[in-house]
Amino acid sequence: MNTDWQQFLQQRGATSRDGITLHYTDATSELLATQNATVLCDLGQFGTLRVSGEEAQTFLQNMLSNDIRAADASHAQLSSLNTPKGRMLASMLIWRDGGDYLLQLPRSLCEPIRKKLTMYVLRAKVKIENADIISLGMSGPNAIALLKDNVSSVLPKENLEIKHASHQGGIGPNPYFTIIRLGENRFQVSTTPQHAQKLWMKLAEGAREVGAAYWDWLNIRAGIPFILAQTQEQFVAQMVNFEVLGGVNFKKGCYPGQEVVARMQHLGKPKRRMYLAHIDNAMPQPGDELFSADMEGQSSGMIVNAATAPVGGHDVLAVVQITSHDAHTIHLGSLAGERLQFQPQPYPLP
Numbered sequence: 001m002n003t004d005w006q007q008f009l010q011q012r013g014a015t016s017r018d019g020i021t022l023h024y025t026d027a028t029s030e031l032l033a034t035q036n037a038t039v040l041c042d043l044g045q046f047g048t049l050r051v052s053g054e055e056a057q058t059f060l061q062n063m064l065s066n067d068i069r070a071a072d073a074s075h076a077q078l079s080s081l082n083t084p085k086g087r088m089l090a091s092m093l094i095w096r097d098g099g100d101y102l103l104q105l106p107r108s109l110c111e112p113i114r115k116k117l118t119m120y121v122l123r124a125k126v127k128i129e130n131a132d133i134i135s136l137g138m139s140g141p142n143a144i145a146l147l148k149d150n151v152s153s154v155l156p157k158e159n160l161e162i163k164h165a166s167h168q169g170g171i172g173p174n175p176y177f178t179i180i181r182l183g184e185n186r187f188q189v190s191t192t193p194q195h196a197q198k199l200w201m202k203l204a205e206g207a208r209e210v211g212a213a214y215w216d217w218l219n220i221r222a223g224i225p226f227i228l229a230q231t232q233e234q235f236v237a238q239m240v241n242f243e244v245l246g247g248v249n250f251k252k253g254c255y256p257g258q259e260v261v262a263r264m265q266h267l268g269k270p271k272r273r274m275y276l277a278h279i280d281n282a283m284p285q286p287g288d289e290l291f292s293a294d295m296e297g298q299s300s301g302m303i304v305n306a307a308t309a310p311v312g313g314h315d316v317l318a319v320v321q322i323t324s325h326d327a328h329t330i331h332l333g334s335l336a337g338e339r340l341q342f343q344p345q346p347y348p349l350p
Contacts, residue, residue, distance in 0.1 A: 005134055006019060009021055009042055014042075014209075016044075020044045021041075021042050021044060021212050022213070023211040023213075024209050024210065030209075030214060031214055031217070031309075032310050034214040034218065035310040036140075037141075037207075037208055038146065038206065039214065040204055040210070041139075041212060041215040042136060042212065044212055045107055045215075046105065047104070047105065048102050048130070048190075049114055049129070049130060050100050050101070050127075051102075051128050052099070052101075052129075053125045053127050055126050056099075056100065056101055059120075059124050060094075063120060063256065064079040064080065065081075065247060065261065066246075066248060068094070073096055073162070073164065074161060074163075075095075076093055077160060078093060078160075078224075078245055078247035079092055080237055080242060081256070082236075083233055083256060083257055084257055085233075085257060086257035086264075088227050088231075088235050088236070088242075089232050090105050090106075091225060091242070092104055095162055096162075102131055110130065114129075134191055134193055134196035135190040136190075137186070137218075138189065138203060139183070139185060143187060145206075146207060147179065150199065150203055152177065156179060156187075158181065159182065160182070161181050162178060163179045164178055177189055177191045177195075183218075213307055217307035219305070220316065220317050221276070223245075223274070223317065223347055225242075225304045227240075227304075228286045230285070231286050231287050231304055236257075236264060238270040239273065240317075241274050241349065248261060248265075271321060271323075272301065272320060272321050274319045275319075275320055275343075276342070276346060277316050277330075278316070279314050282314075284303045284306040284332055286304060286306060287302060288303040288333060289301070289302055289333065290302060290318060290320060290331065290333075291330070292324040293329075295321065300324040300328075302318070303317075316340070
């Protein structure tokens with residue numbers, strides 16, 4: 001957590017908790033702006049680990065679900081760290097920074113996952129530490145124009161494509177930016193702390209500053225899950241549609257949990273899948289259990305992520321028993337709990 005950066009955001013009117021921006025002046029109008037306007041967000045809910053050393057690629061290739069060799073200068077990737085039983089300990093966004101790899105995941109899991117990975121380093125020539133970078137999120141109809149004017153005249157065109165840019169734009173000498181496209185009008189820009197403040201002020205001239213939870217809502221609407229402490233070891237990758245999102249490579253070599261993930265892909269099919277849903281009144285939390293009449297008192301699913309929706313209530317990503325989803329109503333907490341209203345999927349499922 002960069003103290004100078006946090007003080008800068010507070011001077012801009014941010015209300016923060018534990019280094020995460022909750023909102024600026026008006027939480028309600030910020031949420032409505034996220035739905036239709038161009039917004040700018042500090043991604044302080046995420047932290048980034050830097051994996052460096054001449055054996056970094058081999059080390060990560062042996063640990064993570066995706067083919068780390070495909071994370072090159074022009075492409076980021078989703079990936080996961082799993083237990084030997086195939087259960088996800090963390091999901092992450094990965095990109096290259098020169099010869100190093102940057103692993104972005106929920107900040108609350110950064111230190112536990114750093115320690116976990118370090119246990120496996122042994123004598124390998126690998127170093128794992130916190131990366132001192134600032135990541136900003138920008139979304140909305142004017143995002144492309146703002147980024148072209150202030151960061152790079154050429155932006156990534158495809159999902160998870162990367163552009164590295166060094167553009168003056170009044171930001172300062174030798175600025176360096178990594179731009180990752182996350183959707184049609186949605187981008188992440190990462191830079192060094194010394195350039196983040198001037199970049200923010202430039203982008204904020206044409207965008208509404210919003211809190212971290214509204215970026216989380218955009219991730220939910222895009223169907224992108226993030227494993228949190230409450231949901232560790234609950235899901236195999238296919239349950240959260242990670243193979244659909246490109247977070248699993250089935251041709252690479254072994255990694256923890258590989259046999260379980262491969263067996264589900266080639267010899268069977270998942271009994272549970274992740275769906276987008278809405279809940280009107282209750283306040284769901286990651287890890288909350290779901291119930292349906294066909295499961296005879298046993299849980300039929302679990303909330304993965306949840307965020308307040310602009311229309312009121314909450315939007316959620318929920319892993320649910322497929323047969324229950326198809327034929328029964330799903331309820332939060334118990335059969336007497338509030339019903340989940342399933343929404344159109346952001347992408348087709350197999």
